[in-house]
Amino acid sequence: MRLALGIEYDGREFCGWQTQPAGCAVQDCLEAACASIAGVPVSTICAGRTDAGVHALGQVVHFDCTVERPASAWVRGVNALLPPSVAVTWAQPVSDDFHARFSALTRSYRYVLLNDAVRPAADQGRVGWFHSPLDVDTMKTAAVNLLGEHDFTAFRSAECQARSPVRTMHAVSVVANGPYVFFEFTANAFLHHMIRNIVGSLVYVGKGKHPPQWIAELLQGRDRTRAAPTFDASGLYLLNVEYDSKWGLTAPRLRGPRLAHATVE
DSSP states (O other): OEEEEEEEEOGGGSSOSSOOTTSOSHHHHHHHHHHHHHSSOOOOEESSOOOTTOEEEEEEEEEEOSSOOOHHIIIIIHHTTSOTTEEEEEEEEEOTTOOTTTTEEEEEEEEEEEESSSOOSTTBTTBEEEOSOOOHHHHHHHHGGGOEEEEOGGGOOTTOOOSOOEEEEEEEEEEEETTEEEEEEEESOOOTTHHHHHHHHHHHHHTTSSOTTHHHHHHHHTOGGGSOOOOOSTTEEEEEEEEOGGGOOOOOOOOSOHHHHOOOO
16 A cells, blocks of 8 residues: 655754664654554655755655555654654555656745844744845846756756756746745756755845846856855745646645745735
8 A cells, every 4th residue: 555645844853854874864753653653664755855954844755555554543643753843744545656756746845035134043944044135126037037947057966866957947936025035936846955056046146246147147057166055954945746636635734834835925
């Protein structure tokens, strides 16, 4: 039997999603909790691997299990065995040809940036921060260059293991709400550090270091060394993973910090 789970987590306490020898990853604690409920080892596959410090409100995983348990066991039972910073939000059986990663149509992320002279305290670890004023309209203009299919080598980390740097960006938005700037990205898939590298480069545009067309030049140049440094992981959230309706998956439940998923206009 194959099961799909919706997962939410605060990335501050973890070394990322992917299992590590030290057992410090989200995957490590989730698999241990699921194995306790199943009574057999469990190996999970996620829709999108997140880095250390990156959060998720709509992560999706699947795993195969030879035993049957009620849905409540995979939600409340597993949650009782997880640390407070991780929770299963839904669970349901799926067909054997469903794959959390390869069946996904798009992934959507939000980056929350506090643009204020004073660093965050209550939101420390939940938002990124930049102290100098940013021109949001200029960043909006620059972000349009990211739409469509591109070679995103300029925004790809040296450690990226993807076979191809080509991705299709379906939607991009940059919106200000008070002292916060919200960057949202929807694509078929993302490269390692891609969003954080894009945000860093858009911040360079916003502070006036480069004109908006610089983003297009970076894409065309395919040179990572010309783009901005990788931005802080703190403000990045995996919001949602979209699948074809044929899989019948439960609609995502966006909870977590209000800034991470609140509607902004």
